[in-house]
Amino acid sequence: MATKGKPPKPEELSKIDYTPPKRGWMDTPVVFKPGMYCHGTRAKYLEAVGMPNARDWSPAEEDWKLPPEWKEIVLKGIKERLQKYRTFHVFMDICVRCGACADKCHFFLGGGDPKNMPVLRAELLRSVYRKYFTTAGKFFGKAAGARELTEDVLKELWYYYFQCTECRRCSLFCPYGIDQAEITIIGRELLNLLGLNLDWIMGPVANSYRTGNHLGLEPHTIKANIEFMIDDIETITGIRVETTFNRKGAEILFVAPSGDLFGVPGNYVAMGELMLFHEIGLDYTWSTLACEGGNFGFFTSMEMAKKLYYKIYSEAKRLGVKWILGGECGHQWRLMNQYLDTWWGPADFLEEPVSPITGTKFENAKGSKVVHITEFTADLIRHGKLKLDPSRNDHLRVTFHDSCNTSRAMGIFEEPRYIIKNVCNHFYEMPESTIREKTFCCGSGSGLNAGENIELRMRGGFPRANAVKYVKEKFGVNMLANICAIDRAALPTLMDYWNPGVGVCGVHELVGNALVMKGEIERTLDLRGEPLPGKGGTD
Amino acid sequence: MLLKDFLLERKSSLSAKWFERVVETYPSETAKFLKNQKDPFGNPVGSTILQGIDNLFNQIIEDEPDTEKILPLLDSIIRIRAIQDFSASEAVAFIFYIKDIIRQEFERTYTNSNYPAGLREEFSRFEAKVDRLALLSFDIYMRCREKIYELKAQEVKNMTYRLLQQAKLIVESPERSD
Ligand code: SF4
Numbered sequence A: 001m002a003t004k005g006k007p008p009k010p011e012e013l014s015k016i017d018y019t020p021p022k023r024g025w026m027d028t029p030v031v032f033k034p035g036m037y038c039h040g041t042r043a044k045y046l047e048a049v050g051m052p053n054a055r056d057w058s059p060a061e062e063d064w065k066l067p068p069e070w071k072e073i074v075l076k077g078i079k080e081r082l083q084k085y086r087t088f089h090v091f092m093d094i095c096v097r098c099g100a101c102a103d104k105c106h107f108f109l110g111g112g113d114p115k116n117m118p119v120l121r122a123e124l125l126r127s128v129y130r131k132y133f134t135t136a137g138k139f140f141g142k143a144a145g146a147r148e149l150t151e152d153v154l155k156e157l158w159y160y161y162f163q164c165t166e167c168r169r170c171s172l173f174c175p176y177g178i179d180q181a182e183i184t185i186i187g188r189e190l191l192n193l194l195g196l197n198l199d200w201i202m203g204p205v206a207n208s209y210r211t212g213n214h215l216g217l218e219p220h221t222i223k224a225n226i227e228f229m230i231d232d233i234e235t236i237t238g239i240r241v242e243t244t245f246n247r248k249g250a251e252i253l254f255v256a257p258s259g260d261l262f263g264v265p266g267n268y269v270a271m272g273e274l275m276l277f278h279e280i281g282l283d284y285t286w287s288t289l290a291c292e293g294g295n296f297g298f299f300t301s302m303e304m305a306k307k308l309y310y311k312i313y314s315e316a317k318r319l320g321v322k323w324i325l326g327g328e329c330g331h332q333w334r335l336m337n338q339y340l341d342t343w344w345g346p347a348d349f350l351e352e353p354v355s356p357i358t359g360t361k362f363e364n365a366k367g368s369k370v371v372h373i374t375e376f377t378a379d380l381i382r383h384g385k386l387k388l389d390p391s392r393n394d395h396l397r398v399t400f401h402d403s404c405n406t407s408r409a410m411g412i413f414e415e416p417r418y419i420i421k422n423v424c425n426h427f428y429e430m431p432e433s434t435i436r437e438k439t440f441c442c443g444s445g446s447g448l449n450a451g452e453n454i455e456l457r458m459r460g461g462f463p464r465a466n467a468v469k470y471v472k473e474k475f476g477v478n479m480l481a482n483i484c485a486i487d488r489a490a491l492p493t494l495m496d497y498w499n500p501g502v503g504v505c506g507v508h509e510l511v512g513n514a515l516v517m518k519g520e521i522e523r524t525l526d527l528r529g530e531p532l533p534g535k536g537g538t539d
Numbered sequence B: 001m002l003l004k005d006f007l008l009e010r011k012s013s014l015s016a017k018w019f020e021r022v023v024e025t026y027p028s029e030t031a032k033f034l035k036n037q038k039d040p041f042g043n044p045v046g047s048t049i050l051q052g053i054d055n056l057f058n059q060i061i062e063d064e065p066d067t068e069k070i071l072p073l074l075d076s077i078i079r080i081r082a083i084q085d086f087s088a089s090e091a092v093a094f095i096f097y098i099k100d101i102i103r104q105e106f107e108r109t110y111t112n113s114n115y116p117a118g119l120r121e122e123f124s125r126f127e128a129k130v131d132r133l134a135l136l137s138f139d140i141y142m143r144c145r146e147k148i149y150e151l152k153a154q155e156v157k158n159m160t161y162r163l164l165q166q167a168k169l170i171v172e173s174p175e176r177s178d
């Protein structure tokens, strides 16, 4: 090693052994590395929603200001959940450590930290379970893979359970179907009992609780923003599209992720949707309360997720709509598809969704009464109800990223692809092992799309970016389409770092570009207000 | 030419050793995986490093390496290490490993008495070449880190772009009339 005060010489540098010493994972203490974790939540957000142990705290500090009885709280929490969720109990018991899942997590693949292997991530909690809830663990301790719940263990759980995006890729490869996403969800619930959430998650939770959306925007701002988009649509198409807010008696309630109303490139998705609905004369309304499909409560606890989603059905009821159409969002879809019905279903006050344009019955949505917009639009195209000019997207060479939630939680694979192929002339798939149910996560899901953990996100997103790089080099792909608001927030950053020159868009932005509207002016601009190459604009 | 021939003859084994040294900077379980999993999409880090090192080796044995070709190769490896658990020096130190590896190969091949005349001089010129690459690597590392900071700022702006625009907090620069 170099002597103190003098920089090492290159020769010396090359001799440093960077190989960490071999030690068992239980004896490798957690080191909090900057860029890998987020700020701890502020007390005010927890207080706003009545969550326990609210205090300002920082993960970087030694003292997490835990309540004195923290250990009992966690153990009681585990016990309750073992009783309540059979899956959790089974997942704690049955892993045979075959290792099939070990190299399937994007955080391990991109970062190389062994504790990001799903099998080890589970083991972090499983070891505590063994210690306190199994006979072997109680008596044989470490020899039986059991360990005491100490503050260090708690910190390790926090560190690694907020390095899992609950994407479920690992579960696909597990012969037993052990779902680390569920273990992470429960692990985070336990941490929440101690007030140990992220600021980035709790801020949107508190805001959603108050106003219905992540940013805490009030109804007039939502309305103004949508009208602002309508102005832009008019500039581009010459048509002033109509829409309504909180209109009683509308046939359909449309619920989009709020990111599409305020951010780019999500905004262009909402513009495409406004244009589409206008063109087909859809009888729909926005709600300024149920104005957020996203639900960061899901990254907090089941109860909180339920609390925040109450607005969806209650608004549908208040407005007297027949059914609900959901926008391009990832975890919104997981929740609507898999939880709404369980929490409150069947929603008998609504009707089984039927497309008013094609007459198609969406039987898959019989229970929840919520249809995903790509199902709706694909059906319109299938029935020839849209006039499309895909050449308006000719400057784009598009690939499609399956979001973890829409693919693994529901199996929406074909609809977005069918739409893209009808509105674009150049579509290329990424390699088979990186798409559809095997898709790689964007690296920023489940509330981890903050700024302070950007290194983590760039690592976790690398497997995805690597597959995009392949189609970029092979086919000249310059646009990464998706149907998730977190993707639209996170992937532009990921692309700028790994694959500069590849843009990111939602599917309905492409629809909006290609949609030929009755009475429109000749299009020279795309939805981003940029000149359309070869269409009167310059290239 | 002595050195070039020496290296060309042993190309695959030397570049394999170089790759191995780089991979060994990761925890041992990870290193094993990075080395053994051959699917480029299932092992993006390992395969990017492997490809990068192979091609770098081909370049640095040239008398006049082509910087245009070398930069993207260095970039492919450093871009990964710049966001992993490495300090700046750790992230770029892999460049120097090749010197060591070749030196060891000399030791294995020659004794002092049969050391070919002129090889030492050629090797010290080679070392200077590697040092120049190291300097380029530091620049690349810095650019990656700067990019990370820039992206953080841009992302926050994107998320609320329309709100800021509406509140007249973002004003697009007016069209130029000339
Ligand atoms: S991030 Fe995804 S692949 Fe990794 S452990 Fe969590 S659920 Fe499994």
Ligand code: SF4
Binding pocket: A094, A095, A096, A097, A098, A099, A100, A101, A102, A118, A119, A173, A174, A175, A176, A177, A178
């Ligand atoms: S694949 Fe399933 S059984 Fe095998 S190690 Fe992973 S979680 Fe355990």
